Amino acid sequence: MQEGRTDTSSGHDERGITMTGVDPSRLDDQQLMKELETIHRTRHDTLLYGSNGALRVHNERMARLEGEYLRRNPRRMVAASRTREGARERGHGESATPALD
Numbered sequence: 001m002q003e004g005r006t007d008t009s010s011g012h013d014e015r016g017i018t019m020t021g022v023d024p025s026r027l028d029d030q031q032l033m034k035e036l037e038t039i040h041r042t043r044h045d046t047l048l049y050g051s052n053g054a055l056r057v058h059n060e061r062m063a064r065l066e067g068e069y070l071r072r073n074p075r076r077m078v079a080a081s082r083t084r085e086g087a088r089e090r091g092h093g094e095s096a097t098p099a100l101d
Helices: 029-049 052-072 084-090
Strands: none
Touching: 029 052
16 A cells, blocks of 8 residues: 555555544544544534535544543543433523523
8 A cells, every 4th residue: 555545445544544534542632622622613514504425424523533532531520510410400490501690
């Protein structure tokens, strides 16, 4: 295989780049967060205006990035308001976001 060429059997080239970007496992923590921020920022426009193929690729990439984040951070902080129980409590008049005084 020539340098930079894609191996169609694996979908990766020699640098670990797929058709949809660098394999998330090869990103350092800062790069992973930047990729997550970018994909979340572009999500709405892709849903509203992207082709079915673009949305499929976006879904796949987002799932891979989020999966890698969760793999690296299995004990991440979870806000009580973001659990089912917290959502039920919010349903009784509480806002999901803290009030600004």
